[in-house]
Amino acid sequence: MIKAIGFDADDTLWHNESIFDRAQQRYRALLAKYHPAAEVDRALFATEMRNLPLYGYGVRSFTLSAVETAIDLTKGAISAQEIQEIMHVCREMLAHPVELLPGVVAAVTQLAADYRLIVITKGDLHHQERKVAESGLAAQFHAVEIVSEKDDATYVRVLRRHGVAPAEFAMVGNSVKSDILPVLRLGGAGVQIPYHLTWAHEHTDESPAAHPRFRQLESIDGLAAVVAAL
Amino acid sequence: MIKAIGFDADDTLWHNESIFDRAQQRYRALLAKYHPAAEVDRALFATEMRNLPLYGYGVRSFTLSAVETAIDLTKGAISAQEIQEIMHVCREMLAHPVELLPGVVAAVTQLAADYRLIVITKGDLHHQERKVAESGLAAQFHAVEIVSEKDDATYVRVLRRHGVAPAEFAMVGNSVKSDILPVLRLGGAGVQIPYHLTWAHEHTDESPAAHPRFRQLESIDGLAAVVAAL
Numbered sequence: 001m002i003k004a005i006g007f008d009a010d011d012t013l014w015h016n017e018s019i020f021d022r023a024q025q026r027y028r029a030l031l032a033k034y035h036p037a038a039e040v041d042r043a044l045f046a047t048e049m050r051n052l053p054l055y056g057y058g059v060r061s062f063t064l065s066a067v068e069t070a071i072d073l074t075k076g077a078i079s080a081q082e083i084q085e086i087m088h089v090c091r092e093m094l095a096h097p098v099e100l101l102p103g104v105v106a107a108v109t110q111l112a113a114d115y116r117l118i119v120i121t122k123g124d125l126h127h128q129e130r131k132v133a134e135s136g137l138a139a140q141f142h143a144v145e146i147v148s149e150k151d152d153a154t155y156v157r158v159l160r161r162h163g164v165a166p167a168e169f170a171m172v173g174n175s176v177k178s179d180i181l182p183v184l185r186l187g188g189a190g191v192q193i194p195y196h197l198t199w200a201h202e203h204t205d206e207s208p209a210a211h212p213r214f215r216q217l218e219s220i221d222g223l224a225a226v227v228a229a230l
Numbered sequence: 231m232i233k234a235i236g237f238d239a240d241d242t243l244w245h246n247e248s249i250f251d252r253a254q255q256r257y258r259a260l261l262a263k264y265h266p267a268a269e270v271d272r273a274l275f276a277t278e279m280r281n282l283p284l285y286g287y288g289v290r291s292f293t294l295s296a297v298e299t300a301i302d303l304t305k306g307a308i309s310a311q312e313i314q315e316i317m318h319v320c321r322e323m324l325a326h327p328v329e330l331l332p333g334v335v336a337a338v339t340q341l342a343a344d345y346r347l348i349v350i351t352k353g354d355l356h357h358q359e360r361k362v363a364e365s366g367l368a369a370q371f372h373a374v375e376i377v378s379e380k381d382d383a384t385y386v387r388v389l390r391r392h393g394v395a396p397a398e399f400a401m402v403g404n405s406v407k408s409d410i411l412p413v414l415r416l417g418g419a420g421v422q423i424p425y426h427l428t429w430a431h432e433h434t435d436e437s438p439a440a441h442p443r444f445r446q447l448e449s450i451d452g453l454a455a456v457v458a459a460l
Contacts, residue, residue: 126286
């Protein structure tokens with residue numbers, strides 16, 4: 001019997017990767033006169049991965065990596081105006097309004113009546129708090145946990161903090177790697193609702209498909225029925 | 231009777247503003263051929279304050295504001311290499327080892343035996359977690375609360391989460407504005423241990439000097455005695 005449900009936020013409650021994707025398209029266009037798109041993408045991702053231990057996740061880290069990559073790729077030939085434009089593109093991501101995914105308000109409102117709901121999300125504290133506030137969903141959630149990494153240790157800590165046994169917990173999210181696998185390992189349940197885009201860093205070859213406590217849904221609409229049957 | 235003690239981290243447990251200060255000296259030197267130091271400082275602080283609602287606190291926000299200010303102040307004349315150098319200076323702040331303030335290990339270890347200790351700090355989730363881990367003090371603390379703002383609402387939320395009544399809580403920190411005044415307003419106690427540098431944003435004209443639950447210490451050494459007498 002599930003008592004508490006964890007919700008990933010980015011690409012589960014609201015659009016996120018599509019906003020990064022549009023920014024990255026503009027970034028590629030800005031650097032198109034220097035390098036082909038595939039090379040820009042490859043270099044940016046390599047910079048992001050190299051900086052991750054120092055910078056962590058979020059738009060500000062993406063921005064710093066994007067500027068660093070642009071200077072590297074152009075061997076310093078890029079102008080200050082072009083760097084300013086890159087920073088402007090990234091800044092718009094931070095200022096972008098929250099766009100809830102279809103069915104989220106109905107599903108979250110319905111589930112809040114029967115379960116303890118907890119947002120569990122990676123990323124920047126400040127930006128994620130602003131998005132939760134702007135989403136209008138804050139009152140439906142018992143707690144909002146913004147974490148620096150979504151690994152087994154993080155889920156153990158969050159569940160302990162809220163007095164929830166793993167067996168009574170289901171995590172809902174788009175990322176198999178961050179939202180599903182760690183929770184299944186702890187004895188919880190995982191419901192994946194894929195988003196149409198996945199950041200390369202979230203890719204995993206491990207599939208939870210055969211796990212008895214794993215479910216996959218096309219949209220959040222059927223979530224209440226799936227959780228009730230877990 | 232105090233049961234729980236909140237500790238600010240930056241400039242209370244370890245050096246921070248001095249690291250920002252050294253970075254800002256190098257930033258001024260980099261821009262010295264364009265503008266006098268006072269003008270650079272003024273422009274950078276104005277950018278930081280303008281960006282605060284969107285960026286929040288922390289080194290990455292400082293970096294983005296520093297690059298933006300440098301492009302503005304030079305009307306785009308700054309080179310990509312100079313921007314790279316600014317980013318490098320900022321990056322060193324993130325990589326800077328944690329330098330505990332004198333007496334911190336002894337005071338925290340002693341107090342942990344008698345009180346529930348909670349780190350309550352602003353800034354970047356990822357960077358602050360790394361600093362707590364690197365400090366070697368993590369085991370002494372019941373919890374680490376990294377928050378996006380230190381206002382009355384934040385302290386109410388943190389105290390509620392840990393089941394601590396404000397009257398049984400003392401906050402220890404260097405900033406009157408962030409560490410002392412909100413806690414005194416809620417009915418808690420505040421012990422200020424000033425740091426030799428204060429970020430302009432933390433300045434306040436309000437003095438808690440006359441408040442019966444306010445104490446000021448020159449160093450952390452006398453903290454146990456002061457808290458016992460509160």
